[in-house]
Amino acid sequence: MSSSNYSHKLRKVTWRSFLVPMIVAVPLAVIFNSAEPGPGEHFWWVLAGILLVFAVSFAAAVPWWRTMDDMQKHGHMISWYWGGMAGGSAMFAWLVAGAGAQSDAVKGAVALLLAQVVGFLIFWAVWMWLRRGESS
Amino acid sequence: MDVAPPGRVIVKNCLRELRKARSLNQAELADAVEVSRQTIIAMEADKYDPSLPMAYRLAAFFGVAVEDLFFNPWREDAAS
Numbered sequence: 001m002s003s004s005n006y007s008h009k010l011r012k013v014t015w016r017s018f019l020v021p022m023i024v025a026v027p028l029a030v031i032f033n034s035a036e037p038g039p040g041e042h043f044w045w046v047l048a049g050i051l052l053v054f055a056v057s058f059a060a061a062v063p064w065w066r067t068m069d070d071m072q073k074h075g076h077m078i079s080w081y082w083g084g085m086a087g088g089s090a091m092f093a094w095l096v097a098g099a100g101a102q103s104d105a106v107k108g109a110v111a112l113l114l115a116q117v118v119g120f121l122i123f124w125a126v127w128m129w130l131r132r133g134e135s136s
Numbered sequence: 137m138d139v140a141p142p143g144r145v146i147v148k149n150c151l152r153e154l155r156k157a158r159s160l161n162q163a164e165l166a167d168a169v170e171v172s173r174q175t176i177i178a179m180e181a182d183k184y185d186p187s188l189p190m191a192y193r194l195a196a197f198f199g200v201a202v203e204d205l206f207f208n209p210w211r212e213d214a215a216s
Binding site for chain 2: 005006007010069070071072074
């Protein structure tokens with residue numbers, strides 16, 4: 001019995017989920033950086049490029065997520081939820097205190113927060129919908 | 137008894153004993169049931185309760201019933 005099949009497989013998909021998005025992200029970052037677009041300039045190209053990187057990242061992460069066992073997934077979910085909330089809250093407080101509530105930085109943080117809430121609600125609704133059953 | 141025991145419910149198990157009876161180390165068991173070694177360590181230390189599918193998989197691997205591996209804390213005859 002091999003003692004490293006699973007861990008080897010997990011290591012492989014973990015690296016792949018990190019490297020595949022880089023293959024798309026790095027050339028796009030170089031192109032965008034060299035074009036030096038001003039605010040709102042080449043809006044659709046920049047938006048499409050960034051969304052492409054995110055889409056590839058999501059797709060590359062699926063095999064990694066499916067390979068992880070219960071405890072690893074649980075650890076990631078707990079860490080992302082509570083750790084992400086704690087880190088985001090602390091940074092938000094820092095920005096409000098340091099840059100002012102009306103600053104562009106705080107407006108950006110609020111926009112990000114609202115988008116996260118919307119994403120959360122959509123995923124929550126779909127998750128619950130897929131688990132509905134007959135009540136009696 | 138069909139009410140939850142007071143405090144945080146800890147599902148104890150005999151994973152370590154069954155593994156040692158098979159002369160397996162933690163890495164070998166982890167590989168056999170496709171989980172990480174850290175997960176086996178956490179379960180043996182009663183610090184992580186597996187999902188039902190993982191509990192069934194472990195029970196099937198050792199050829200025992202799930203409740204013979206993970207002791208039901210809501211039953212009066214649960215191993216302590």
